[in-house]
Amino acid sequence: MSHQAQLARFIKLFETLSREDVQKLREFYTGDAYFKDPFNEVRGHAAITGIFEHMFKQVEDPRFTVTSSILQDDEAFIVWDFRFCTEANGHTEQCIRGSSHLRFTADHKVYYHRDYWDAAEELYEKIPMLGSLMRFLKRRVNA
Numbered sequence: 001m002s003h004q005a006q007l008a009r010f011i012k013l014f015e016t017l018s019r020e021d022v023q024k025l026r027e028f029y030t031g032d033a034y035f036k037d038p039f040n041e042v043r044g045h046a047a048i049t050g051i052f053e054h055m056f057k058q059v060e061d062p063r064f065t066v067t068s069s070i071l072q073d074d075e076a077f078i079v080w081d082f083r084f085c086t087e088a089n090g091h092t093e094q095c096i097r098g099s100s101h102l103r104f105t106a107d108h109k110v111y112y113h114r115d116y117w118d119a120a121e122e123l124y125e126k127i128p129m130l131g132s133l134m135r136f137l138k139r140r141v142n143a
Helices: 003-016 019-027 045-058 128-142
Strands: 029-036 041-043 060-072 075-085 094-104 110-116
Touching: 003 019, 003 060, 003 075, 003 094, 019 029, 019 045, 029 045, 041 045
Parallel strands: 029 110
Antiparallel strands: 029 041, 060 075, 075 094, 094 110
């Protein structure tokens, strides 16, 4: 197997990820893998799978769509849309656009996974009262 083949398998798993498949993530990460996103910074299988188990508890119908990917040597960068609904937003679909930086070991396991997305723009600005404040602050900073 190559890094390219493993990246394709990784993307397929994320695009089809279900609550029942979360434990399959262990096949793709080293035992001490590092994962960071705007809300989490963790190491290891249990913590990483815990983040995705929590996602399935918090949101309805979560799904990732990878729109592009780049692989160079042992590093990959993927661009994705994450779509979901919540009861709090009246079951209206939301979309977070982001990207992930991945690093692979020689045996093609992910040992570094860092997600990049703007929590303020993608989440906070969509909350009625908080959104008004966030947009106001953004205008003030850009003025």
